[in-house]
Amino acid sequence: MSYVARADRPADKAARYAEVAEEIASVLDGEPNRIARMATLSSMLADAFPAFFWTGFYLVDEAKQNELVVGPYQGTLGCLRIPFGRGVCGAAAAQQKTQVVPDVHAFPGHIACDSRSASEIVAPVFDAEGKLIAVFDVDATEKNAFDQVDAEWLERILQRAFAA
Template sequence: MSYVARDDRPADKAERYAEVEAEILAVLDGEPNLTARMATVASMLADAFPAFFWTGFYVVDAAKGDELVVGPYQGTLGCLRIPFGRGVCGAAAKTRQTQVVEDVHAFPGHIA
C-alpha cells in the first residue's frame, strides 16, 4: 500500500491516533521485517503529529540486557544508548511501566 502525507487530520488527538493507527496497520500488512516496521511507524507518527520533537524506538540491547540502544526514529539526534533506570526511557525500561511526565527536564536523571 502506498502512503500519502496529509495535512487534513482530525484536530482531536484520540481521533488522530485512531486514524493513523488504521493507516499504519494497512501499510505494515504483510511486512515481516522488524526494522522496516519500526521505521515506518516512526515516520508515519512523525508525519501525523508534526509537533512531536522525536518519534521512534529504543530496543533492549540483547548483548547487555540492561541497556537500551536507539532504533529507527525521526527527529533530532537521540541518545545512542541509555542504561536502565536513567532518564524517562531508562526508567520505563527498568520498571516496565509507561512514564507520563509533565516536564521531562524536571524528571530525576533527565538526560540532556
C-alpha cells in the same frame, strides 16, 4: 494523508490516533521485519502529529540486556545508549510501564539528548511472547504535550504492531 492542524482537544487527538492507527496497520500488513516496522511506525507518527519533535525506538541491546541502544527514529540526533533505570526511556524499560512526563527538566535523572525537548512520553514495546524488545520515545518542544490519550493510543498501536 498528512495531518497539519494540531489536535488540541482530547476527542480530536483520539480521532487522529484512530485514523493513523488504521493507516499504520494497513502499511505494516504482511511486513515481518521488525526494524522496517519500527522505521515505518516512527515516520508515520512523526508525520501525523506536528508536536512530535523526536519520535523513535530504543531497542533492548541483545548483548547487554539492561541497556537500550538507539533504533529507527525521526528527528535530531538521539542518545546512542541508555541504561535501564536512567532517564525517561530507562525508567520505562526498567518499570515496563508507560511514562508520561509533562516537564522533562523536572524528571529526576533526565537525559538531555536535545536541550529543546520539554515533555516526553515513553511506552514499552513487547513482542508476542510478552518480552520487552524496545521502548518507543516521543519528545515535544513544549511542556504538557502528552496525556493519557497519547498513552492509551501509543500502547494500542505498539501492541498491534509488535505483539499481535
